[in-house]
Amino acid sequence: MRLSKGYFFTLREDQHDEESASGNLMVRAGMIKKSSAGIYMMLPLGLLAKRKVERIIREEMNAIDSHELVMPALIPEEVYIESGRRETFGNSMFCLQDRFQRPFVLGPTHEELFASAARMHIRSYKDLPLSLYQFQSKYRDEPRPRFGLIRVREFTMKDAYTFDRDLAGLDVAYGKMFQAYKNIFDRLHLDYVIVTADTGVMGGLLSEEFQALSPIGEDILVIDDENKYATNIEVTPCVLEGTESTEEKRPYSKVPTPGAKTIEQVTALFDLPATMFVKTMIYDVDGELYAVCVRGDRDVNETKLRKLVGGFESALATAADIERVTGAPVGFAGPVGLEIPLLVDQEISLMRNFITGANEDDQHLIDVNLDDFPEHQIADLRMIAPGDRSIKGGKVRFARGIEVGNTFKLGTKYAEAMDVYYTDQDNVRRPVFMGSYGIGPARCLAAIVEQNHTENAILWPKEIAPVEVAIVVVNINNAEQMQVADELYELLTRQGYDVMLDDRDERAGVKFNDMDLIGAYARITLGRDLKDGKVGFKLLKEEQEIAVPVAEVAARVAEIFGERGHYRRDLYS
RNA sequence: CGAGGUGUAGCGCAGCUGGUAGCGCGCUUGCUUUGGGAGCAAGAUGUCGGGGGUUCGAGUCCCUUCACCUCGACCA
Numbered sequence: 001m002r003l004s005k006g007y008f009f010t011l012r013e014d015q016h017d018e019e020s021a022s023g024n025l026m027v028r029a030g031m032i033k034k035s036s037a038g039i040y041m042m043l044p045l046g047l048l049a050k051r052k053v054e055r056i057i058r059e060e061m062n063a064i065d066s067h068e069l070v071m072p073a074l075i076p077e078e079v080y081i082e083s084g085r086r087e088t089f090g091n092s093m094f095c096l097q098d099r100f101q102r103p104f105v106l107g108p109t110h111e112e113l114f115a116s117a118a119r120m121h122i123r124s125y126k127d128l129p130l131s132l133y134q135f136q137s138k139y140r141d142e143p144r145p146r147f148g149l150i151r152v153r154e155f156t157m158k159d160a161y162t163f164d165r166d167l168a169g170l171d172v173a174y175g176k177m178f179q180a181y182k183n184i185f186d187r188l189h190l191d192y193v194i195v196t197a198d199t200g201v202m203g204g205l206l207s208e209e210f211q212a213l214s215p216i217g218e219d220i221l222v223i224d225d226e227n228k229y230a231t232n233i234e235v236t237p238c239v240l241e242g243t244e245s246t247e248e249k250r251p252y253s254k255v256p257t258p259g260a261k262t263i264e265q266v267t268a269l270f271d272l273p274a275t276m277f278v279k280t281m282i283y284d285v286d287g288e289l290y291a292v293c294v295r296g297d298r299d300v301n302e303t304k305l306r307k308l309v310g311g312f313e314s315a316l317a318t319a320a321d322i323e324r325v326t327g328a329p330v331g332f333a334g335p336v337g338l339e340i341p342l343l344v345d346q347e348i349s350l351m352r353n354f355i356t357g358a359n360e361d362d363q364h365l366i367d368v369n370l371d372d373f374p375e376h377q378i379a380d381l382r383m384i385a386p387g388d389r390s391i392k393g394g395k396v397r398f399a400r401g402i403e404v405g406n407t408f409k410l411g412t413k414y415a416e417a418m419d420v421y422y423t424d425q426d427n428v429r430r431p432v433f434m435g436s437y438g439i440g441p442a443r444c445l446a447a448i449v450e451q452n453h454t455e456n457a458i459l460w461p462k463e464i465a466p467v468e469v470a471i472v473v474v475n476i477n478n479a480e481q482m483q484v485a486d487e488l489y490e491l492l493t494r495q496g497y498d499v500m501l502d503d504r505d506e507r508a509g510v511k512f513n514d515m516d517l518i519g520a521y522a523r524i525t526l527g528r529d530l531k532d533g534k535v536g537f538k539l540l541k542e543e544q545e546i547a548v549p550v551a552e553v554a555a556r557v558a559e560i561f562g563e564r565g566h567y568r569r570d571l572y573s
Numbered sequence: 574c575g576a577g578g579u580g581u582a583g584c585g586c587a588g589c590u591g592g593u594a595g596c597g598c599g600c601u602u603g604c605u606u607u608g609g610g611a612g613c614a615a616g617a618u619g620u621c622g623g624g625g626g627u628u629c630g631a632g633u634c635c636c637u638u639c640a641c642c643u644c645g646a647c648c649a
Contacts, residue, residue: 012598012610013585017641037641092648109649143574143647151648200649209649218648302647315574315646406649438649456610474608509609516609527608536608545608 004503007044010514020216022449023148025458029518038145038153048466053441056187057158060180066131066160071113073137077103079112083417088201088312094139106139111436114161115418125165125424129173133160147216149446150402162435170433174409177437181405185210188444189461191451195221197232198303204410211401212447221401222384226394234303236384237391245352250367258362261331263296277355278348280333282322285311289325291338294345298382308379332357334365335373342376349378402447405439458519467500468561470520474508474527481526488553496564
């Protein structure tokens with residue numbers, strides 16, 4: 001593109017409403033602009049970069065015989081009612097009505113429509129396996145959009161779906177997709193780890209997430225380096241370490257603890273470590289109240305709680321509910337005498353003579369033991385902590401990740417709900433085994449920028465850089481500079497490289513800074529050396545610029561990006 | 574949804590106890606300059622987020638509403 005004819009602008013200062021490095025750099029580089037909370041305009045330069053990500057994904061999908069199609073984004077609500085997911089998505093679905101007040105939704109993910117597409121095609125075992133994918137806008141009414149393109153309400157997703165005869169077939173399809181995903185994220189030069197995760201609203205047998213490592217990542221990854229085992233904290237099982245206390249059990253008694261509502265306050269009051277306390281949290285899971293006990297220094301893992309009681313939505317109970325079931329203000333709940341289901345973290349089974357709330361204002365109980373509240377269920381309910389043992393045996397550390405892709409083994413859940421069956425060799429009707437696989441290309445872009453930037457430059461990897469070669473004309477009033485620049489621009493463009501010609505009437509410094517900001521991978525400068533037949537040649541990631549004879553420019557570009565020698569007509573198809 | 578914060582020129586911001594709206598960058602024109610966000614000069618640009626109220630008078634005080642941001646909750 002010739003900048004003098006293009007839609008191109010950059011900003012010098014960070015934007016007030018962009019908090020992340022990637023969001024700010026991409027807005028300053030003129031790639032994207034926020035339109036409203038979590039909804040972005042994709043400007044020409046951003047679109048070029050996003051299409052490069054999509055191209056890599058497309059190549060890897062096609063290589064494993066997945067077939068591209070496009071589903072509608074606007075879908076009758078009843079499609080999701082049929083599968084049972086209207087309720088599980090709840091408020092995160094955008095809803096609207098047509099002119100006859102028929103309810104529609106904007107699709108948050110497309111298992112249902114793909115299942116119905118599969119149903120149209122699949123009759124016999126001979127029609128399987130099958131793999132389909134699309135790039136399509138997804139709509140999710142996130143409670144809190146943030147971090148530029150990382151958490152948004154409207155975004156393109158590449159979602160793929162596989163259909164197989166049985167679990168063994170699904171395992172094969174899943175394995176192929178998994179390898180394709182590794183290829184994709186390797187080609188995107190992302191620093192990532194793969195973790196097992198919660199199946200959440202998807203349901204199914206297995207979920208694995210591809211997590212780009214970043215301090216601003218919203219997921220906590222639990223990593224056992226020794227055993228190469230990594231999980232999302234929401235599903236990380238805890239190992240029961242240590243042995244039961246041998247202390248003699250004492251009968252419990254009540255002590256006044258005026259105003260001590262939090263573990264910090266109570267530990268200060270007793271001058272004892274938090275490990276001597278058991279805290280009791282009241283949760284609301286799908287409208288039912290549960291009391292959950294964990295050691296004073298631990299946090300409840302709500303995913304484990306939901307799984308244990310078979311619920312979908314959980315939240316801390318309201319103050320009113322807590323007062324109603326405990327008979328005390330928030331901060332004094334305890335297990336003794338509670339009449340709602342009582343779930344106790346396994347760790348507490350090792351403790352004796354612990355301190356709990358008394359279900360009475362300004363009172364706690366000391367010397368409490370499990371026998372004092374016999375009606376309870378013991379389970380793994382807490383969040384794992386750094387330094388704990390993983391189930392594989394090593395000590396775990398925490399890292400933060402941006403979820404750039406995920407893969408689900410769904411099993412037959414959707415096939416049964418959406419009536420996707422086939423006839424096998426023995427003439428028996430069987431449900432199809434599905435898999436579902438997502439990648440957010442724009443979130444990948446943001447993750448790449450988070451991992452590869454300086455204060456004033458996006459350091460794109462070679463395969464993603466929207467501009468491979470920037471040709472900077474130092475003085476556009478110099479006829480020779482302009483002529484050689486035009487010739488180089490024509491030549492390199494014809495050979496299939498992504499070239500930007502900076503022929504704006506700006507000072508050289510402005511152009512250099514802009515080319516750095518947008519992350520032009522290589523830069524050719526037409527300036528003072530042209531009288532000797534040379535141009536300046538510099539890679540963004542290298543300090544030194546070298547002088548290269550004009551005649552050798554094409555060869556040097558080919559050396560860096562590889563021979564092309566033709567238009568890549570497939571690039572944006 | 575809970576707590577807090579911000580809305581003033583294209584962008585970033587100032588504007589005190591109410592008294593006719595300002596700075597930097599950007600933009601326009603001219604001259605100079607021309608390899609790392611140039612200099613000088615002259616200009617243009619505002620329903621002060623919206624609505625209502627108090628007042629002789631509101632960017633400023635009050636009520637209300639909307640948008641955006643931060644932390645939390647939640648989420649694939």
